[in-house]
Amino acid sequence: MVALMKINYAGTVPLSTLDWTGKAAVTIFFRGCPLRCPYCQNHPYLEGAGLVELDFVKEQIKISKPFVSAVVFSGGEPLMQGAVIPLAEFAKSLGLAVGIHTNGCYPERAAELAERKLVDKFFIDIKAPLDDPELYGKVAGWKEYKGASIVVNKTPEEIIAAVAKTIETADTSGLELELRTTVIRDFVGNEKEISSIAAWISEHVKNREVTYVLQQGIPEHSLEEGLRKNRVLEREELLELGKIAKGFLEKVRIRTKEEGEEIV
Numbered sequence: 080m081v082a083l084m085k086i087n088y089a090g091t092v093p094l095s096t097l098d099w100t101g102k103a104a105v106t107i108f109f110r111g112c113p114l115r116c117p118y119c120q121n122h123p124y125l126e127g128a129g130l131v132e133l134d135f136v137k138e139q140i141k142i143s144k145p146f147v148s149a150v151v152f153s154g155g156e157p158l159m160q161g162a163v164i165p166l167a168e169f170a171k172s173l174g175l176a177v178g179i180h181t182n183g184c185y186p187e188r189a190a191e192l193a194e195r196k197l198v199d200k201f202f203i204d205i206k207a208p209l210d211d212p213e214l215y216g217k218v219a220g221w222k223e224y225k226g227a228s229i230v231v232n233k234t235p236e237e238i239i240a241a242v243a244k245t246i247e248t249a250d251t252s253g254l255e256l257e258l259r260t261t262v263i264r265d266f267v268g269n270e271k272e273i274s275s276i277a278a279w280i281s282e283h284v285k286n287r288e289v290t291y292v293l294q295q296g297i298p299e300h301s302l303e304e305g306l307r308k309n310r311v312l313e314r315e316e317l318l319e320l321g322k323i324a325k326g327f328l329e330k331v332r333i334r335t336k337e338e339g340e341e342i343v
């Protein structure tokens with residue numbers, strides 16, 4: 080008898096309009112992530128085991144099917160688990176579009192999904208300038224995260240190479256693509272850094288429909304206690320950063336708790 084595949088599962092949002100702009104989606108959160116970004120807002124999903132049968136998650140998707148046109152796999156890091164493949168197959172068999180939120184650390188799995196046409200849109204983090212391993216390592220929690228049983232075992236250079244490869248895969252497969260940076264005052268996302276990321280995208284991504292989104296990080300929800308007291312970046316400040324990115328890219332948006340998503 081074939082063993083039933085399990086998924087380390089964190090939860091479902093049955094109907095979300097926030098996880099894929101323009102679509103009503105059911106969002107499935109995977110537990111576990113290879114990174115420990117100090118600003119992580121989903122840190123309750125980073126560790127522990129919430130193993131459930133794949134059929135349970137398929138049932139969650141099926142229940143939402145009458146109300147949604149898409150499924151979003153988020154986390155944690157959905158590409159960390161092989162279960163994402165059969166779940167994407169299942170979603171496609173129901174006629175749903177598939178979106179994947181990823182930190183870009185699993186280019187091979189991203190490529191498999193793209194080649195087998197099991198994904199329609201990638202949402203990929205660019206956490207810091209890709210030519211700055213020191214900063215990327217800091218933002219991804221490399222060697223910084225304390226008190227956890229898991230440590231980030233990829234070097235910053237390896238993380239950057241994986242992110243660039245994942246972006247290249249998404250770009251060359253002609254899928255919809257959103258790249259996103261979370262901005263936290265005095266931590267990551269100053270003018271120089273945003274300018275450097277936007278310039279990199281402009282130079283390396285051929286898909287002119289690519290959207291770059293600056294997300295307002297909420298320091299008080301951070302994994303790392305030391306960041307929780309940082310003052311949140313105001314919408315106007317994020318908008319100014321968006322205008323800098325707009326100097327390099329056609330499609331730039333900001334996402335804030337005040338106004339939701341706005342085109343810059």
Ligand code: SF4
Nearest residue numbers: 112114116119155182
């Ligand atoms: S913010 Fe970082 S640690 Fe948190 S889920 Fe995303 S990649 Fe993982």
